[in-house]
Amino acid sequence: MAFSGLPRVVVVGAGPAGLIAAETMAAAGLSVAVFDAMPSAGRKFLMAGRGGLNITHSEPLDRFLARYGAASPLFARLIARFPPQALRDWCHGLGVPTFVGSSGRVFPETFKASVLLRAWLRRLEGLGVTLHLRHRWTGWDGTGALTFHTPDGPVAVPAAAMVLALGGASWPRLGSDGGWAPLLAARGVAVAQFRPSNSGFDLSWSPGLLERAEGQPLKRIAVTFAGRTVKGELVVTRTGLEGGPLYQLSAPIRAAIEGAGLATVSLDLKPDLTLPQVQNKLARSSPSDSVANRLRKALTLGPPVPALLRECAGDADLSRPAVLAGLVKALPVGFTAVRGLDRAISSAGGVRLDELDDRLMLKRLPGVFCCGEMLDWEAPTGGYLLQGCFASGVAAGEGVRDWLAVRP
Numbered sequence: 001m002a003f004s005g006l007p008r009v010v011v012v013g014a015g016p017a018g019l020i021a022a023e024t025m026a027a028a029g030l031s032v033a034v035f036d037a038m039p040s041a042g043r044k045f046l047m048a049g050r051g052g053l054n055i056t057h058s059e060p061l062d063r064f065l066a067r068y069g070a071a072s073p074l075f076a077r078l079i080a081r082f083p084p085q086a087l088r089d090w091c092h093g094l095g096v097p098t099f100v101g102s103s104g105r106v107f108p109e110t111f112k113a114s115v116l117l118r119a120w121l122r123r124l125e126g127l128g129v130t131l132h133l134r135h136r137w138t139g140w141d142g143t144g145a146l147t148f149h150t151p152d153g154p155v156a157v158p159a160a161a162m163v164l165a166l167g168g169a170s171w172p173r174l175g176s177d178g179g180w181a182p183l184l185a186a187r188g189v190a191v192a193q194f195r196p197s198n199s200g201f202d203l204s205w206s207p208g209l210l211e212r213a214e215g216q217p218l219k220r221i222a223v224t225f226a227g228r229t230v231k232g233e234l235v236v237t238r239t240g241l242e243g244g245p246l247y248q249l250s251a252p253i254r255a256a257i258e259g260a261g262l263a264t265v266s267l268d269l270k271p272d273l274t275l276p277q278v279q280n281k282l283a284r285s286s287p288s289d290s291v292a293n294r295l296r297k298a299l300t301l302g303p304p305v306p307a308l309l310r311e312c313a314g315d316a317d318l319s320r321p322a323v324l325a326g327l328v329k330a331l332p333v334g335f336t337a338v339r340g341l342d343r344a345i346s347s348a349g350g351v352r353l354d355e356l357d358d359r360l361m362l363k364r365l366p367g368v369f370c371c372g373e374m375l376d377w378e379a380p381t382g383g384y385l386l387q388g389c390f391a392s393g394v395a396a397g398e399g400v401r402d403w404l405a406v407r408p
């Protein structure tokens, strides 16, 4: 089936990266059509909104850019062009004010993505952008037109340029399943294997620990791995631990598990007290008290801490205050697996950055631009993911605009 009302530019992927690329190009006067495999747009964006939609961060730009690790040089360029304040202004322009939370993270006042997405889709419609849902991109036909699988059969769409914004491979039920990778690999584009990022880590809990601790939070703790310490909160899950500090440390922990099959982190369950302070407080508690009572009375550490200490302490003698204090300040927890892609917040891997030119166009496929989480970068939670997707989407949209401007 041929596609009626030929657009000049096609965007595949109606997540934040694709939609901002579409907006950038439509605002520049291009005729744009957006296609997505799912029945509605922005499903992962809406899911991010369930956690409050941490859209960006207010920290100084040098610290902000360091969050992109090996991809920092690219993001320094992209974010210089579309910085956190530009993203906040963009939200305000859609009628959604933002604010800086106590941690420096930036949120919409609505704490939701739905209000923003609705206003955004209206704006895109006003700019003449057409949205075609239930269109799964399947590659190119012999004439170079893009091919889609739809409920009404295959469709071919010729386009002067295209932006791929197909997302990573986490939470595949929201649409981004990484199924596009073989299509690009078949054209010689190097795609790094997808791996979970910002995910929890697994180990084998005993049935006793699970019974006492599953689902319970470990509040105001600190996690140390490979010389880096991150404070925050973790939750005991059926298969391990999950939460902000582990998300921040997920790249080196994942690398250690991939290399050695084990990554042992150190939990500080009382990070605001020194070891001698913890020791003194425990030493003053009554020797006849149980370990759980000592922890509660001396250190205000209630469940699930006693169960966790017993689980991870091996055969250490917890009745000795010095031993107990040492474990409270540095409890070793050995992870043996990374939690799967299906529930990771984001993924590492995707189109390798050296496949792209300065405009985010694939060097091997002129006219094909890529942006968002489908590129091989990762960043911790804190608003860096969405900022990276928006900034790269703007860059890809501008790249198309400039590339078409010099073509007949």
Ligand SMILES: Cc1cc2nc3c(=O)[nH]c(=O)nc-3n(C[C@H](O)[C@H](O)[C@H](O)COP(=O)(O)OP(=O)(O)OC[C@H]3O[C@@H](n4cnc5c(N)ncnc54)[C@H](O)[C@@H]3O)c2cc1C
Pocket (backbone or CB within 6 Å): 012, 013, 014, 015, 016, 017, 018, 035, 036, 037, 038, 041, 042, 043, 044, 045, 047, 048, 049, 051, 052, 053, 054, 055, 056, 135, 136, 137, 138, 165, 166, 167, 168, 170, 171, 174, 175, 176, 177, 178, 179, 180, 344, 345, 346, 371, 372, 373, 374, 381, 382, 383, 384, 385, 386, 387, 389
């Ligand atoms: C639970 C959760 C909470 C999160 N919270 C935050 C947060 O608070 N802050 C933050 O910065 N980030 C957060 N993120 C991450 C953030 O949502 C993503 O990084 C972001 O949505 C990626 O944007 P994208 O446009 O690159 O890809 P996506 O949003 O994944 O969009 C890609 C689109 O491409 C479509 N697609 C894929 N393959 C095809 C195909 N073959 N044909 C047609 N369409 C296709 C998909 O259906 C999808 O709509 C969260 C993620 C999750 C899962």
